[in-house]
Amino acid sequence: MAIESELKQASPSLKLERIKAYVRELKRQEADPVCAYIRDMNALVEHVRQRVQSMPPSSKLFYAIKANSEEEVLKALAPVVNGFEVASLGEIAKVRRVSADIPILFGGPGKTEAELRGAIEHRVKLIHVESLHELNKLNTIAAGKGTVVSVLLRVNLKGPLPQATLAMGGRPTQFGIEEASLPQVMEQAVRLPHIQIEGFHFHSLSNNLDAGQHVKLVEYYCRIAREWAQRYSFPLRYLNAGGGIGVNYADLEQQFDWPVFSNGLAAVLSRELLPETTLLLECGRYLTASSGYYATEVLDVKVNHGQAYVIVRGGTHHFRLPVSWNHSHPFEVVQMEDWPCAYDRPGVKGEAYTVVGQLCTPKDVLASGGASGDDEVRVGDILVFQYAGAYGWAISHHDFLSHPHPKHVYLP
Numbered sequence: 001m002a003i004e005s006e007l008k009q010a011s012p013s014l015k016l017e018r019i020k021a022y023v024r025e026l027k028r029q030e031a032d033p034v035c036a037y038i039r040d041m042n043a044l045v046e047h048v049r050q051r052v053q054s055m056p057p058s059s060k061l062f063y064a065i066k067a068n069s070e071e072e073v074l075k076a077l078a079p080v081v082n083g084f085e086v087a088s089l090g091e092i093a094k095v096r097r098v099s100a101d102i103p104i105l106f107g108g109p110g111k112t113e114a115e116l117r118g119a120i121e122h123r124v125k126l127i128h129v130e131s132l133h134e135l136n137k138l139n140t141i142a143a144g145k146g147t148v149v150s151v152l153l154r155v156n157l158k159g160p161l162p163q164a165t166l167a168m169g170g171r172p173t174q175f176g177i178e179e180a181s182l183p184q185v186m187e188q189a190v191r192l193p194h195i196q197i198e199g200f201h202f203h204s205l206s207n208n209l210d211a212g213q214h215v216k217l218v219e220y221y222c223r224i225a226r227e228w229a230q231r232y233s234f235p236l237r238y239l240n241a242g243g244g245i246g247v248n249y250a251d252l253e254q255q256f257d258w259p260v261f262s263n264g265l266a267a268v269l270s271r272e273l274l275p276e277t278t279l280l281l282e283c284g285r286y287l288t289a290s291s292g293y294y295a296t297e298v299l300d301v302k303v304n305h306g307q308a309y310v311i312v313r314g315g316t317h318h319f320r321l322p323v324s325w326n327h328s329h330p331f332e333v334v335q336m337e338d339w340p341c342a343y344d345r346p347g348v349k350g351e352a353y354t355v356v357g358q359l360c361t362p363k364d365v366l367a368s369g370g371a372s373g374d375d376e377v378r379v380g381d382i383l384v385f386q387y388a389g390a391y392g393w394a395i396s397h398h399d400f401l402s403h404p405h406p407k408h409v410y411l412p
Helices: 002-008 016-029 041-053 071-077 089-098 113-121 132-144 179-189 211-232 258-272 285-291 321-325
Strands: 035-040 059-064 083-086 104-106 126-129 149-156 195-201 238-240 278-283 292-304 307-312 331-334 352-356 365-371 382-385 407-411
Touching: 016 035, 016 292, 016 331, 016 382, 016 407, 035 041, 041 059, 041 071, 041 285, 041 407, 071 089, 083 089, 089 104, 089 113, 104 113, 113 132, 126 132, 126 238, 132 149, 132 179, 132 195, 149 179, 179 195, 195 211, 211 238, 211 258, 278 285, 285 292, 321 365, 331 365
Parallel strands: 035 407, 059 083, 059 278, 083 104, 104 126, 126 149, 149 195, 195 238, 238 278, 307 352
Antiparallel strands: 035 292, 292 307, 292 382, 331 382, 352 365
């Protein structure tokens, strides 16, 4: 496309107006209604590179690929991040197709024997062990392979912990070893000849928007990990502080303050981290969300029981994040002036409306309570959902009702 060569010159990142220009060009060239994921790869790489470069020397930033594990994304980020964090053997395989030697962290509850064997065979750097049973199972597998496996013990801390959208610690969850059981686990671990305890993994929350609060959380992690390393007499080589840095979908102008976090982190690590310890962070959503867009064409506009509905090509089977998190996702309207049909063009103007997809369920909602103001939304216009680069396509039930998949576009 002519527009693609123009977009190559947009640096450091594609602005929303450029995305709108691409969508208009796409509409002119497509016979079918527009439905596409558009990823600004230059913006992605620059965003992540700036974060990696601002990390303190005693820390490393890994990308948690569960947020978006597309091969093009992994290829783009492999030269930039310090490694990848995965949660299945399938994700390990995806990483190894991109890089034979990039460091991998492997976490998640309920790992199978096949996954643990695969982690060893694919030279995973650290396995996050989530239970005493998993520790024993891994030791047996490692013995069969004649090797010693480096692990971090994932601990569900009793807290108190900060509030966030999702909590994996400080309360009953399926994640990690409860803090009260740690003495028993450590007593058992020292008897396992094929296990090397390298430190701890604390991933207690998700989507935290308060940078200062996140610094305090990492400080708490550092103190308790150092205390435990001294108590159980082993060198604390790694402390994984997890991810949990969030995206503000309600107000795109007010995002997590990374400079406040990185500066505060540097001060905390110089004061609290042991010289032999490296801090690991494993971010997903925060790294990829802002560079992705979901563009979808309006198929119908109607009023039902006094409520206006804008029905788009696609829905939650493509972009499940809004219904999963029960929020109204932000979007912009790209107005298309061409209307080739002889019959009237439905639209809504100056009143609230709900954006829904094509699925046969009332839960297929992408945005609600939107007000068009002075801008009319009509059949044939295109809605561009912003911050759609994480947990969008990756978590969606793609083939429900067997609708066509969206186009996937990776703009340089």
